[in-house]
Amino acid sequence: MKAGALAWLVIVSALCAVLAARLHRGIDLQTDMTALLPVEARDPITDRAEHRFAELLTGRILILIGDRDRSEARASGSILAEALAASGMASSVTYRFPSDAWRDIGKMYFPYRYGLLSEVDRKRLEQNRGQEIANRALASIYAPASPIDAELLRQDPFLLLPEFLSHLPNPLAALTPDDGILSIREGDITWVMLVAQLNGNAYAGAFQDRFISLFNTICRNIATKTPSVKILRLGAVFYAHAGGKSATLEATHLSIISTIGTTLLILCVFRALRPLWLMVLTITVGVVCAFAVCVSLFGGLHALVLLFGVGLNGIAIDYCWQYVTARFGPKAENPTDRLRRVLPGIALGGATTLIGYATLLLAPFPGLIQLAVFSAVGLIGSFVTIVLWLPYLDSSQPLTHGDHMLATAHLLWIFWGDARYMATRRCVLVLLGGLVMVGAAHLKINNDVRRQQTLDSTLHAQEVLIRHLVQMPMGAQFVFVQKPDREQVLRTEEALQTRLALATHDGVLGGFQSMAQFIPSISRQRQNRDLVANRLMGPFLDTYFKRLGVEGNVQTGNSVVTYLTPDLITRDSPIAFVRDLLVESEDGATTGLVLLSNVERPAEIQRIADSIPGVHFVDIAEEISGLLNKDYRCAMILIAVSVMLMLPVVIWRYGISGGIRVAIPPVIAVAATPPLIAVIGMDFTFFGAMGLVLVLSIGFDYAVFCQEVEKGQRPTTMLGILLALATTLLSFGVLAWSNTFAVRSFGVTLLVGTTLAFLMSPIASDRSSKLFSTKG
């Protein structure tokens, strides 16, 4: 034994060293939910394109700076723009445009004007309704205050380009350029807009912290200078930071509650500190082992894995309780004897738990596999610590002050075993059955991430205000088009455009933006030129000019042989954002992004996308929800599988009827918890399913302890279980009060599930508990 303890000390020290080295180099703690994406067989090009666009969207920030005084708002905007640009944390900052930037858009398009037709004009010419275009041009000339001059009349007699430009999608239409800066006047406040693209990952903690602290410093400087200035912010980085901050704060509060609670519990029960140290040591060794092994195996760790993993590892405390409460029992003088007495129970409990965690390895999701390794290694680490170290560190004094507690804990056993309570037992079971049935009818499984993220309310209010002011639609959905070259992408986008325009008309979505709207494909430009030459200029130009008395030549533009291409949009153009809608990757594929806004019926978009080759519909929120749904189903199947795998172990030890008996309390707890949660009106989620994994293992532990115990030791065992339950509730049950929906779901599941498992645990013992018979 001594040799074992020393060997374990060597191993743990080595793992500590590994972990320390890793921590020193910095550990990549992922927080991005998309990092949990399943390792499905996905097209790597699709994957990369999607990733790139998602990064583009999450890296964008939009700031509105407002003040009653126009010049104060503008000055503050300049300070922010300069500071952001100087920080090196933004790859682009868009604030002030050169005053002729908008005219430059016209200049860019002008040489190619005969190849550019608005959708409506193209239809008119296709249907030989050129007269309408001629009439419109005349009407425009005679309209009041029309800005038409002779030059324009000669070069674009039918005013086709102004018509094309006025039909371009304008996502920021609510903003007007005011002396080079996009502004909105609402009430007496002038808002100016700044857009920036961050050059770091908005979800990476370190970048987030650096950026937010910089941003806040700039804002404070502005506020000191001009206290009246209001700054509204919108961007994933702000949400992610606020989310992280509130989660940290909440985790701190909850962990203070559970630490103080657990400490008080141990002090009250044992009137000594030593059991506390033993438990802390047990868990710490487990977590260190798990952490070290995981970072060595996977290189990094997902934050959710760490969170749940530490939780799953926490189950080791149940074995610790069994060991330390043995001091209250009879014949408790020698720590090694005490260990020997509880060893079969905790070994078997540990084995079933290990099976439960190991089944997670079967899951095809990287997240669950990491979690399985983390918790299994942690559990083994803790278990070995209990067996090899605790007897040496423990006091040999038996405890004698526990009679009252032992008697109380034993009451549950009496309730299940004593013939007097049979009627009550039946009533309780019937009541439970009834509640489960009611709950089952109301049970809703919901893995919609949009509901599970709790958005920071101040930021959300700012977002609503920004979206109202800028009239920006909601949604992070997009379609992307993949083809071997640019021309084919643009042509496909044009085909898609026709379908999407119809769908927009039908209310399927609010609108869309694509490169092809700004830069038509070359084949489309060629068609347009033919239409203009043959169906507009040819039949109508002479009469039109005669009517206006215009003499001289018309530059019909047919001399232009080149075509408009996306490269012509410059980086500082007000429509520079369009450049991001087309990506040419080095592997030869070209991807076009079509942004969708206010998608009402995603299924129809999916149908449209499916009907055009090379078009994929992406809905990030939907994708993560779908992923969680899959994870959820997977976790539920795995729970069933692990029951099947645990059964042989308990049957091997207790025989068929004994084994089944042991399985009853955990299985009931797992099956009844989701409906019981539904009774209180909560939806069941993937995170709840993760809770059930833990409930199952805990339930098996309690049941095994009850089955193993000798008659004389029953009160001690029950006290151990009761205390284990109390710690579980103190560490996980409190999560039921979390503000984060996911964590709350996990917490409530554990609260209900473990309580149930505890209450049923004596059923597992075939020696004294009879449910419905008065014999025994």
Added chain:
Amino acid sequence: LSGRFWQTRRINGIPTILTSNGDFLLVPDYGLIWRVEQPLRATTIITKEGVRQIVNDNEVQHIEASRTPLVTHLNELLNAAMVGDWKALRHDFVVAKTGDQAWRAILTPLRRDDLVTGTLSSIVITGGATVDNVEISHRNGDSEHLRFFDQTISQAPLRDEDARLLAGKGLGSASHE
């Protein structure tokens, strides 16, 4: 406010002087209907929602205000000029007004690089009880002269047709939008 107008337009480089006439209806805070009768029948309806043009009972243009704030702004200025709303005009122009009963106002753009007013060199408005003449001069030498007459201010409800146009509907039976 309703009345008739006579518009002459000189476009530098085109020998013909473009003249047109027709009637107009301006409903404050609502919109403007500009009905050209000669030399062609064309109706321009300018409201907060946008600009529409109807020629020979066919809607040939419909620009939503949300897409082109510039157009909206232009029309706000036009409305302000037609009713003599100096306060609104001072956002974009230096206004020099002389006379009282019969007055004359000269407007010069505040910002030369403004997309709407930047191409103008001046606007001269004369009037008495109502605005009678608006002379718009562009920096490129083009000019536009609007003469208003037979103006009446009425509180009477709008004619059905006009109400329909302002509400964004088509011309009578011509359109069923």
